[in-house]
Amino acid sequence: MSNNVNYINKLKNTNSSQTLGYRASFYYDKDEKYSLNGYGSFNYTRSNTSLRPDVVTQFWIQSYGIDADWRIKKKWNLSGECDFNIRQQNSTFSNNLNTTIINLSIERYFLTDDKLSIELGVYDLLNQNLGFSRTANSNYINENTHTVLKQYFMLNITYNFKKQPKK
Numbered sequence: 110m111s112n113n114v115n116y117i118n119k120l121k122n123t124n125s126s127q128t129l130g131y132r133a134s135f136y137y138d139k140d141e142k143y144s145l146n147g148y149g150s151f152n153y154t155r156s157n158t159s160l161r162p163d164v165v166t167q168f169w170i171q172s173y174g175i176d177a178d179w180r181i182k183k184k185w186n187l188s189g190e191c192d193f194n195i196r197q198q199n200s201t202f203s204n205n206l207n208t209t210i211i212n213l214s215i216e217r218y219f220l221t222d223d224k225l226s227i228e229l230g231v232y233d234l235l236n237q238n239l240g241f242s243r244t245a246n247s248n249y250i251n252e253n254t255h256t257v258l259k260q261y262f263m264l265n266i267t268y269n270f271k272k273q274p275k276k
Contacts, residue, residue, distance in 0.1 A: 123159040126245065128152060147175040156245040166245040168202060171195040184223075186216040188230075196241070202252050208237040216265075228265040236260040 134148035174192040214230030240255035
């Protein structure tokens with residue numbers, strides 16, 4: 110919660126802004142064979158001003174996600190994650206900026222003690238990623254989207270020098 114005071118045309122104006130949020134998550138791992146991680150979050154923002162008590166800006170933003178890893182036959186690893194972002198539309202923020210971001214990868218281990226790995230991944234499978242911020246405080250209300258790296262493929266080759274041979 111924040112309150113601040115400013116003057117508009119020599120009139121005292123008190124601005125009030127509150128944000129309330131909640132996040133819950135879970136994690137499950139089975140003997141390094143597979144893991145599952147999920148979360149959900151909810152944020153509510155409300156902003157008003159004393160000079161215009163009839164104008165109240167309020168909105169909620171929700172995010173949900175799940176990540177999974179599956180180790181197959183000790184030499185392969187499949188990974189996936191999915192994030193849902195739900196951003197409330199209202200008279201102030203009328204754009205639909207909801208997104209679903211899906212990332213998938215497959216990894217193969219080589220050499221003694223899996224020191225070398227090659228991974229192929231696709232990121233933002235649905236090509237919906239966007240930079241996003243929303244602010245409502247004082248007499249300032251802003252929603253900003255900006256360019257970020259969208260859908261791409263990546264090939265990773267990793268050699269781990271620290272892994273010691275099994276005795």
